[in-house]
Amino acid sequence: MPHRRSASVKSSMLASHSTPGDLVSYYNELMQHLDIPSSLVERSERSLRFSYQKYKAFLIAVKTLDAKWKNGVLPYERKPSQEHIIETMQSKTFWYDYIRKYFSKVGEYPDMVAWLENSDDAPSDLEVWGVEKKSYSFGDLDEYLKSGGVGLSEKKKEEKSKGKEKVGSSKKGKGKEKEKKLSKKSRK
DSSP states (O other), X not given: OOOOOSSOXXXXXXXOOOOHHHHHHHHHHHHXXXXXXXXXXXXSOOXXXXXXXXXXXXXXXXXXXXXXXXXXXXXXXXXXXXXXXXXXXXXXXXXXXXXHHHHTTGGGOHXXXXXXXXXXTOOOHHHHHSXXXXXXXXXXXXXXXXXXXXXXXXXXXXXXXXXXXXXXXXXXXHHHHHHHHHXXXXXX
């Protein structure tokens, strides 16, 4: 088995992330060892397709990490965690709240996977989502998954907005009723 560096600066960062500069260096090195594309380091881009690329890269990186660790070819005293892989590309909060939560479920929907991968033979927005929009959000993906892959529909959106109007108008009515009751009590 190849020799692991025992006093590596990088391995000490696994135990305690000392300074942001050192942390950036560690994550860059880890990305190189695990063959994670450097283009995925962008954290402000949160489109579904870009986030899905990160999810797929993470899955591959975990397998690469396990294989390279088993073969002793990584220069770390301690095995990097899955969180370290995540942090090379995204904050853990966004990862767990959105990326992992939704993309772990899309495998059951081949059309959605093809759309997310933006392959040449991918179905159109209309075929997958049921509507055409400028961009799609994790909220849209949530609705898509809850509908069993049926997609979004304008009718559903209209019903939701009408429902909000009804709720809003009934609240106004209740407020007026309370005002009438209060004014009756004060007259007594």
